[in-house]
Amino acid sequence: MSDFTTVLDFVNSQQDLYTTIQVCNKDMMFITNTPFSLERIVTLMVSEPETIAWLNSMNEDDILWDIGANVGIFTIYAAVQRGVSVFSFEPESNNYALLNKNIQINHVNEKVKAVCCGLSDVTSLVNLYKYCDFESSGINSVGQEIDAHLKPRKSLASQAVMAYKGTDIHDLLHIPYPTHIKIDVDGIEHLIINGLADFLKNDCKSILVELNFGIEEHRNAAELLHSFGFVVHSQLTDDTQIKDGYWKGMVNIIFVRDQALSENIYQNYREYVDNSSAHSEYRECLRNNSSSRYVDSEHSFQFRTLKRK
Template structure:
C-alpha cells in the first residue's frame, strides 16, 4: 500500500465519540473526542446546580441568550429540556465549530441560533486572546489580553473576532430581545453588562452572570444590574459563591424581576446543596484537585464515522 492509500485508509477509520447524557428520559448528545468535553458532559447536572435551577424556572418558549456558549452544554439543555428558544454566542472558532456540530447532532437547529461573535460594551472588530489549547477550552478573553481575574496574561494565540453590544444587537441587527440572559465569559462580564443597559431595563426578566465579587469592576456590574430593577438574593449569592482556591469569590449571580421566582430558585438550590450526595462528592473532588466527573453512570458512549 502506498502512502496515499495509507492516508485514505486512516481517514476512513476516523470516528467521532458521541456521549449521550440521560436527563429525565431525554438523551442529550455531545461530540466528546477529547477528555475535557467528556468531563463537561458528565458534570453538566452537578457543576452548576444554580444554573440548572435557573433554566428550569424559565417558561417554555422564552427567549434565552447564552453568551459564552462554548460547546453548547447549557444551550442544548435549555432547548431540549426546558424548551427555550436560544441565541448562542461563542467567539472562539474551535468552540463555535463544536457548538454547531452538537446543535446538529441533537437536531435543534430550529431552537438554537448560533453566532460566532462576542459581546462587549461596544460593536466592532477586535481580538480574541486564547489562553488554552484543547477542545471546549475556556478562559479566552475578548478585546483585552487578561486572565479571568482581569490580570495581564500572555495569550498563546490571537484570533480576529467581531463584537457587539447587547443593545446594538436588538436596535441595529433586529435580534429578538431576550427575557433570559446567561453570561459566562471568564473575565469581561462587566463590559457585557455595560453594553446592555436598555435591554436590562426593559425586556430582561432574569439574568445569570458569572462574576467575581472581589473585583471592583464586577462589583460595579452588580450595581448596574440592581439599578435596572432586577433583584438579587443575598442568601443565594452567599450559598453559591466559591470560598477558596483560584476561583475564590466567583459566583453565578442570579438576578430576577420576580422576587417570588427568585425565592423558588433559592430554595431549590438550597435543597440540592443539602441533599445531593453526588454534588457533595463532585465538589470534594474539585477541592482535592482530582478529576471530577459528576454523573458518568448517566452517560452512554457510541461511535460514528467522522464527518
C-alpha cells in the same frame, strides 16, 4: 504500505465520541472528543446546580441569550429540557464548530441559533485572545489580552472576531431581545452588561452572570444591575461563591426582578444539593483537588463512536 496510504487510512477512520445524558427521560447528546469536553458533560448536572435550577424556571415562551456558550451544554439543556428558544453567542472558532454540531445532533436547529461573535460595550472587529487550543477550551478574552481577573496575560494565539454591543445585536442583526440572559465569558462580563444597559433598565426577567467580587469592575456591574431593579438571593449567592483557590470570589449571581422567582430558584437548588449523592461526590472530589476522579468514576452515561460523514 506507503506513507500516504497510512495517512489516508487514518483520515478515513476518524470517529467522534458521542456522550448521551438523560434527564427527566429526555436524552441530550454531545460530541466529547477531548478530555475537557467530556468533563463538561459528565459534570453537567453537578458542577453548577444553581444554573440548572435557574434554567428549570424557564418555559417555552422564553428567549435565552447564552453569551459565552462554549460548546453549548446549557444551550442544549435549555432547548431540550425546557423548550426555550436560545440564541447562543460563541466567538472561538473550535467551540463554535462544536456548538453547531451539538445543536444538530440534538435536533434543536429550530429552537437554537448559534452566532459566531463576541459581545462587549462597543461594536467593532477585535481580536479574540486564546489561552488553549482545543475544543471546549475556555478563559478566552474578547478585545483585551487579559485573564479572568482582568490582569495582563500572554495569549497562546489570537483570531479576529466581531464584537457587538448588546443593543446592536438587536438593532443591526435583528435578533429579538431575550427574557433571560446568561453571561459567562471569564473576564469582561462588566463590559457586556454596560453594552446592554439601555435594554436592561426596563426589560429582561433575569440574568445569570459570573462575577468576581474581588474585581472592582465586577462589583460596579452588580451595583448597576441593582440600580435597574434587579434583586439577588443572598443565601444562594453565598452558598455558591468560590471560597478559595484561583477562582476565589467567583460566583454565578442570579439577578431577577421578582423576589418570588428568586426564592423558587433557591428552593429548587437546595432540594437538589441536599438530596443528590452525585453532587456530594463531586464536591468531595473538588475539596480534594481531584475533579478528574469524579470524571473517571462510574456514571450512567451512554457512550458511542460514530464515523464522521
